[in-house]
Amino acid sequence: MKHTAVVLICLAIGTPVSVAAFSLSDLKDAAKAVIEDNTNSGASSSVLSALSSDEITAGLKEALTKGSNAVVSQLGAAKGFSADPAIRIPLPDSLIKARKIAEKVGLEGTFDDLELKLNEAAEKATPKARALFVSAIKDMSVSDAQGILQGPDNAATEYFRKTTGEELASQMRPIVDQALADVGAANTLKSVLKKYNAIPFAPKVDADLTGHVVDKGTSGIFHYLAEEEKTIRENPVERTTEILQRVFSN
Numbered sequence: 001m002k003h004t005a006v007v008l009i010c011l012a013i014g015t016p017v018s019v020a021a022f023s024l025s026d027l028k029d030a031a032k033a034v035i036e037d038n039t040n041s042g043a044s045s046s047v048l049s050a051l052s053s054d055e056i057t058a059g060l061k062e063a064l065t066k067g068s069n070a071v072v073s074q075l076g077a078a079k080g081f082s083a084d085p086a087i088r089i090p091l092p093d094s095l096i097k098a099r100k101i102a103e104k105v106g107l108e109g110t111f112d113d114l115e116l117k118l119n120e121a122a123e124k125a126t127p128k129a130r131a132l133f134v135s136a137i138k139d140m141s142v143s144d145a146q147g148i149l150q151g152p153d154n155a156a157t158e159y160f161r162k163t164t165g166e167e168l169a170s171q172m173r174p175i176v177d178q179a180l181a182d183v184g185a186a187n188t189l190k191s192v193l194k195k196y197n198a199i200p201f202a203p204k205v206d207a208d209l210t211g212h213v214v215d216k217g218t219s220g221i222f223h224y225l226a227e228e229e230k231t232i233r234e235n236p237v238e239r240t241t242e243i244l245q246r247v248f249s250n
Contacts (some may be wrong), residue, residue: 057145061137064156068133071224076126082119087220089118092207095192101203102196110192117188118209121179122217125172129164129221132171136163157226168221169214176217177210185209 074080081087091099091111099111136159148155180186189209196202 053142053145056149057140057142060145060148061140064137064140065134067228068137068160068225069130071221071228072126072130072133075221075224076123078123079119080126081122081217081220082116084220087216087223089115089122089213089216089220091115091118092209092212094205094207098192098196098202098205101199102192105199107192107195107199110188110195114185114188114192117180117183117185118213118216120183121176121185121213122220124179124182125175125213125217126221128171128175129168129218132164132168133160136160139163153230154226156229157222160225161222165218165222169218172214172217173210176213180209180213 075084075087081089090096091114095111095114099108102108102111140159144159148159151158186209189207193205196205
């Protein structure tokens with residue numbers, strides 16, 4: 001992920017991309033001065049003459065677009081969730097308990113298959129996040145950009161969570177529901193419960209698979225947005241486009 005994501009929060013690092021010409025605080029102060037007053041004599045004259053608040057906002061929007069696209073592309077790919085221990089979706093708690101009981105009679109394999117299908121459903125639904133993130137970035141104001149630039153390490157992630165979180169969960173739910181059917185999770189659950197319920201004295205279980213996948217899936221997306229943001233804030237990255245070169249050349 002670190003190598004495929006092209007700057008998620010480039011502007012928010014406050015550090016030149018390839019040469020540490022200023023300290024983190026120096027660059028944040030200079031960028032803040034540009035946003036507040038392009039003629040502020042207390043900031044670096046080269047920065048003030050080279051950058052405007054519109055350019056800073058444009059650079060941040062481009063960085064956010066590239067980074068969020070990278071996150072969505074990775075998690076929406078085959079095994080994007082299932083092969084990643086950090087965000088792999090486990091069974092719902094009720095089914096984890098049922099699996100422990102089923103394991104005693106050799107039925108744990110059916111539960112493992114169901115868990116894999118939950119992750120496949122999340123992978124199919126994740127691309128829906130792309131359009132929502134693009135819309136949130138498009139609507140970002142200069143004030144929003146300044147807040148992200150001057151904010152904590154997860155400022156951009158929290159911006160996305162605030163502006164897209166509820167709608168993302170809402171729009172993912174029908175997709176997850178269909179994806180669960182497409183990958184056979186619903187039938188697998190029926191098979192699992194049929195075998196499980198045949199176990200003498202096994203407690204009854206129930207689970208909202210769609211709600212579980214939506215919740216864990218969105219958490220996985222925001223987890224990696226935060227990881228990308230943290231990485232970019234802490235480490236220099238390569239400038240790849242003209243606007244990012246202009247924003248960070250100072």
